[in-house]
Amino acid sequence: MLRLDRLTRRFGGHVAVDDVSFEVGDGQLVGFVGGNGAGKTTTMRMVMGVLQASAGEVRWNDAPVTAIDRREFGYMPEERGLYPKQPVLEQVAYLAQLHGVSAHDARERGTALLDRFGLADRAKDKLEALSLGNQQRVQIVAAVIARPKMLVLDEPFSGLDPGAVDDMVALLREFTSTGTPVLFSSHQLDLVERLCDRIVILSRGRVVADGVADELRRSGPLRHRLVTGNDAGWVRDLGWLDVIDVGGDTAVVQLAAAEDTDRLLTEALRRGSVRELAEIVPSVADIYREVTA
Template sequence: MISNDSLEVRGLTRTFGELTAVDDVSFTVPPGLLTGFVGGNGAGKTTTMRMIMGVLGPTAGEVRFGGAPLTLADRRTFGYMPEERGLYPKQPVLDQLVYLARLRGISAQVARAEVLDHLDRLGLAGRAKEHVEKLSLGNQQRVQIIAALMGSPRMLVLDEPFSGLDPTAVDGMVDLLAEHTARGVPVLFSSHQLDLVERLCERLVILKSGRVMADGAPAELQAGGTERHRLVVGGDAGWVRGVPGVHAVDVDGNVALLELVDDAAVQRLLASALERGTVQELTPVRPTLAQIYREVTA
């Protein structure tokens, strides 16, 4: 079944005494898209996710799903992976996941089949009867992920789901998430791995000190970032540092990464380059999401 439900966060605020951990945060997680939620330690990501899931009550603001206020019944249909892992260390992996799936109303037979399929796809088929405490931290992470994906959730809220996973597990996880987004499921996940966020995300929300600093599709954020140009000349490019209106971000031999203040600076740069020899390349460089993150959180 394809869903058209989106999650809307409106003015969420959470205070702890004198500390405002989340300050008037608003954003939307559209259906069928992966939305990355990034920020430094203490930015408010986990607190926001806890308010979405009802683990914490907001000081102000609301969360809506499918155009209506989010209810307890809605949250019971969500898949949630919290920051603190909630596994029973002395229980076998298969038994534990079947038990957690049955708590969500799935029959024992369906739960067992679904769990075994997920274990196989994440490379844990041979560990099904082992106690969780015997697994590596990365494999425990995989088990926690499976617990969140049980029962065709209508929304996924995942706090650092890729932490500790090797590249093979990351690829398996990405494939699983793609199946959920294909059903129209909104997915919100936090991560400190900006290269992974850039690879996966169709929307991005950046937090700093409890406030939203940027929100949008990667292409939109990149279009609004600082424009840079890559210059390749025939000889050493160190002279670019003396051209008015040109800021040399990096110079390495005959290659320079530059910020140009206006069109006149472009013309001065080209004139200076041609006086000294040949210009092999002058092209715009799209900022990476990591660069945008650093700009907006500086």
């Protein structure tokens, strides 16, 4: 298990990461989201030891993380770190050997992973000869080839086509199924919502939301859509709810308590027919916009 405990990073007078704490449990896929400059990449670099924390600590299995621990982490940086003029298989196999994998096993694993991502016929090509999407695939292979005990991936889905996204998802699921914690950042909130066991939202260097997707959705305001058989403008006269929007026969309202749903339904039926009264469950994107505003 990975745990960040009040992690802080300052650059002069600027606080880029401010007292950040969260966990990535064994077998969990945790999505790390936030706008540009929110502090995601800086946080990940501190996890990997690329940057030193100004305060707080990174813990691995309930002890301060060490350089030896980090040797068993798989890392995909925001700025891709492969060599453009080196053959693809040669360099991913070399990176695996740096993690202690034998030369034979490194080439065997590299070949299998490249084949999995549709790149078996490009194994001898220089990286710079590949499209940006295929270079991203190779970067993923480099991150996982040593079968790490922890994965830290900065925007791993960037530039991937839908087929490659599916392949990547299947690969990450294989790691989590064996207990490997996975932390990845992404701006694709719909993908994060669909995939993740847990979501951490960062804004201006601070954690503003942390929980499973359903918890985050349910933590927002209680809103309902009401569709009546006539003009719904009368909801504006009810002082015990907030009217978000009214248009013709449809109103979106915010209730103070769950029991007010029955109260609203009773009032609507008193005034005519009701075609729909449904709770509006916000998406993670909706929650993100609210907590980062």
